[in-house]
Amino acid sequence: MKKIYSDILQFRGSHYDFGIKQGEELKDSLTIKNRRKQWKTRKARFIIDEKSVKEALAPYAPAMWDELVGLRDALEWPMDEVLKEFGGYRLEYVRSGCSIFTSNDYMIRNYDYHPRTYEGRFMIYQPTDGGYAVIGPSQRITGRMDGMNEKGLIMGYNFMHRKKPGDGFICNMIGRIILERCATVKEAVSMLKEIPHRHSFSYTVLDKNEETFVVEATPRGVEAYQSNVCTNHFDVLKHENRHHLDDSYKRMNAINAQKGNVSNGYEAFRMMNDMDKGVFSSDYRNWSGTIHTSGYFSKERKVWFALGGDREPVVFDFAKWLAGEKIYTKRIMGEVDTDLPFAHMD
16 A cells, blocks of 8 residues: 655745745645656647637636646746646646436546546645635646535536647636636636637536536546436447446446435435445546545535545545635545556656
């Protein structure tokens, strides 16, 4: 077993100042050193220019550009390097797993991916220049892989495939935009139908009105429907599915077989996080091992978070933080059954 951690980072202020703060913390970090090593072994297949990214962000999240500028100024990088690492537009994304289960007022989510991509950053940010406060783990620094905002909107995404990419945003930037700009499921679905998608993902969204929708999104089309279970295959856009889906159906069947016995959020968390329930995965070498299990409770505005399996969650009271209380815990600790290196640790 490998001991791992996520740092808890909290900030209130403008997007530019948030970018500066993150850049200062990242400047000499292993995360940045490892990401730059990765670019030495693979080349971008396209050019990302400032004008196209700024214009793409403008209709959806113009303040995100200020955060990118803050990162540039703190890191002292050329803007094209910042956009390649953190811009969230026209970038590539490798395959991953992930499973989601929701009830009327909570979402439990397993994030399954390769350790070398994991940044170990649990973010709590309240912007003062527009947009909602958001709590959740980061991906590619500026993006969010799952999370909840101050209005109680919850979001998590699941990978489908990378076939026929389009000119658009990648999943984690879309997740960040949804959480910062949308207050309800209705607004999130509308945003997902409008925003350009780089790859094919399902986005599960839930709000305090007890509505859960799964939105199947590709560069070629978007479909939304009500459901409380999602893994890594499309149920509506079936023609878009990959050929090898056995593991995705296995995890979905495990959730469907057990959900009738789930009567509260803790039992749902155990169904997803316990290593003997058939949903948690230890397949880290194939990009689909469960790194964290997160639980978001819309009405209470509380968040549960655990690294690795068979863990009790760390509980965050987001409502109290929004009221001005500081969270004094600095790190979330956990263990995973792998010897693979993590981006922020090794």
